[in-house]
Amino acid sequence: SAVISQKPSRDICQRGTSLTIQCQVDSQVTMMFWYRQQPGQSLTLIATANQGSEATYESGFVIDKFPISRPNLTFSTLTVSNMSPEDSSIYLCSVDGMDTEAFFGQGTRLTVV
Amino acid sequence: AQTVTQSQPEMSVQEAETVTLSCTYDTSESDYYLFWYKQPPSRQMILVIRQEAYKQQNATENRFSVNFQKAAKSFSLKISDSQLGDAAMYFCAYRSASNNFNKFYFGSGTKLNVKP
Numbered sequence: 001s002a003v004i005s006q007k008p009s010r011d012i013c014q015r016g017t018s019l020t021i022q023c024q025v026d027s028q029v030t031m032m033f034w035y036r037q038q039p040g041q042s043l044t045l046i047a048t049a050n051q052g053s054e055a056t057y058e059s060g061f062v063i064d065k066f067p068i069s070r071p072n073l074t075f076s077t078l079t080v081s082n083m084s085p086e087d088s089s090i091y092l093c094s095v096d097g098m099d100t101e102a103f104f105g106q107g108t109r110l111t112v113v
Numbered sequence: 114a115q116t117v118t119q120s121q122p123e124m125s126v127q128e129a130e131t132v133t134l135s136c137t138y139d140t141s142e143s144d145y146y147l148f149w150y151k152q153p154p155s156r157q158m159i160l161v162i163r164q165e166a167y168k169q170q171n172a173t174e175n176r177f178s179v180n181f182q183k184a185a186k187s188f189s190l191k192i193s194d195s196q197l198g199d200a201a202m203y204f205c206a207y208r209s210a211s212n213n214f215n216k217f218y219f220g221s222g223t224k225l226n227v228k229p
Contacts, residue, residue, distance in 0.1 A: 104158035
């Protein structure tokens with residue numbers, strides 16, 4: 001199984017600012033995934049990050065709002081830009097396991113005030 | 114698009130007893146994977162159990178087992194001998210097996226309370 005370290009674990013941010021979330025994996029992986037989990041709701045895929053190429057965004061998510069970097073095979077960042085209270089959520093990083101399952105980081109709880 | 118439905122927003126079970134969480138899904142595909150994930154208050158999503166659609170035998174992992182009914186598109190999770198540590202949100206998830214990368218589709222979750 002993969003061990004995923006996600007930072008920060010939580011943050012409280014002012015509206016209009018940006019927050020960058022880091023995701024570090026203990027092994028090399030082709031794809032890394034970023035999810036949003038709004039309060040009391042399920043997980044929604046934001047984008048898929050491949051090393052060496054631009055991230056692929058799901059419908060409803062755009063690069064200007066959620067820029068993603070993937071500089072190598074073990075690391076990725078997600079930035080939440082120009083934040084509003086509606087961006088208050090848990091953000092989760094994920095990678096695939098060997099048997100099609102997903103492994104997740106511990107999540108970042110973001111509160112925008 | 115595939116959809117995953119969990120009709121029980123919240124369930125309660127007495128410690129040491131058995132509880133079943135329901136999940137149904139909609140797909141036109143024949144080959145796919147189904148999962149149950151647990152999310153305790155720590156927020157970490159933890160894989161509980163996994164089922165391949167081509168396998169008729171229901172998956173089991175210690176106290177956790179599934180009832181997979183492919184024709185009915187049903188995938189319920191049974192937790193036996195419930196423990197206080199089982200209290201969490203449980204998410205049912207679907208993933209296509211048709212190519213190398215397929216996104217997960219998650220249900221809305223069931224909050225499980227375990228009473229001592």
